Amino acid sequence: xxxxxxxxxxxxxxxxxxxxxxxxxxxxxxxxxxxxxxxxxxxxxxxxxxxxxxxxxxxxxxxxxxxxxxxxxxxxxxxxxxxxxxxxxxxxxxxxxxxxxxxxxxxxxxxxxxxxxxxxxxxxxxxxxxxxxxxxxxxxxxxxxxxxxxxxxxxxxxxxxxxxxxxxxxxxxxxxxxxxxxxxxxxxxxxxxxxxxxxxxxxxxxxxxxxxxxxxxxxxxxxxxxxxxxxxxxxxxxxxxxxxxxxxxx
Numbered sequence: 001x002x003x004x005x006x007x008x009x010x011x012x013x014x015x016x017x018x019x020x021x022x023x024x025x026x027x028x029x030x031x032x033x034x035x036x037x038x039x040x041x042x043x044x045x046x047x048x049x050x051x052x053x054x055x056x057x058x059x060x061x062x063x064x065x066x067x068x069x070x071x072x073x074x075x076x077x078x079x080x081x082x083x084x085x086x087x088x089x090x091x092x093x094x095x096x097x098x099x100x101x102x103x104x105x106x107x108x109x110x111x112x113x114x115x116x117x118x119x120x121x122x123x124x125x126x127x128x129x130x131x132x133x134x135x136x137x138x139x140x141x142x143x144x145x146x147x148x149x150x151x152x153x154x155x156x157x158x159x160x161x162x163x164x165x166x167x168x169x170x171x172x173x174x175x176x177x178x179x180x181x182x183x184x185x186x187x188x189x190x191x192x193x194x195x196x197x198x199x200x201x202x203x204x205x206x207x208x209x210x211x212x213x214x215x216x217x218x219x220x221x222x223x224x225x226x227x228x229x230x231x232x233x234x235x236x237x238x239x240x241x242x243x244x245x246x247x248x249x250x
Contacts, residue, residue: 043070044154047080047110049101051087059086062143069150078105082153083131084146087116088138095126102130111153115141121167128168134159190228190249197224198244201237 046069050056060071063084072080083101087094098112113134114127124132134149136159149159160168193214200210207225211218225237234240244250 043068044150045070045072045076045079045081046150047072047077047083047101049077049083049085049097055086059084059143059146063147063150066143066147069147077101079108080105080110081108082150083110083112084150085112085114085116086141087114089118090114090116090120090123091118092123095123095130098127098130098132111156113146113149113153113159115146119164121171124164124168125171133157135161135164137161191224194224194228195244195250197221198228198241199250201225202241202245202250 046063048056048060048063048071050059063069064071077083085094085098094114094116098114102110102112110131111133112127112131113136114132115136115138117138119135133153133156136145136149152159193216196214197210200213205213207218207221210216211221214221216224225240228234228240229236232240232243234243241250
C-alpha cells in the first residue's frame, strides 16, 4: 500500500463493536492528523457513547466539523471533559452505564449530556450524582443545540428542561426535609451547628460569645471547632473560616 493510501485509511472513522456488559456502542472516531492527537488550546475533549452505531457515527462526523471540539478515540475516552450519551430510551441500564463511565475516568469528573427520551423522575438525582449536567430529548437535539450544550457543560452551565428541573428540586427538597434536617445536617454535608459556629467566627465572635449566642457551653463550641479542623486538616480558626468562605459554606 502506498503512503497516500495509508494516509487516507488512517483518517477513516473506526467503530468498536457493542460491549457485552452494557450493549451500547462506543465510537472510536480517529481524528488524527498524522500521529498528532494533542488537543489544540481551548478545545473540549468529547467522548460519544451511543446505543446505535449509525447515530453515533453521524454525531461524531458532525461534531468533528465544529470548532473547539475534539472527539476522542475509545482508548482515550477516560480523558473526556464532556461525555455525550445518545440513546433511544433512557433506562436504569443507561444510568448504570453512566456510573461505570464516570468511575473509569482519570479523576477529572466528566460532565454528561444525555440525549434520549423517557427520562423519569427517579432517574434524575442518581444521574446528577454521576455527573449529568444536561438533558435533551431526541426531537430537540439538533447538532447546533448539542454543540451549544457541550460548550455550556464545559463551562459548568446546566441544561435541564423545566419538568426535569422541577423533579430534581423536589427530590433535593425531600432529602433536606426527611433525611438531613432530622439528623442535624445541611445540604453541604456538614452539621448545621458546625456552620452556625463558622458563621459566628466569620463575624468576629470569640468562643464565649458564640456559646452565649447559640446557647452552647464553651466546651461544646471548642469541640465543634476542633472536630471541623481535625476532619478537614485545617490549621486554625482563620483557616476554617477561609475554607468555609471559599467553598460557599457560609
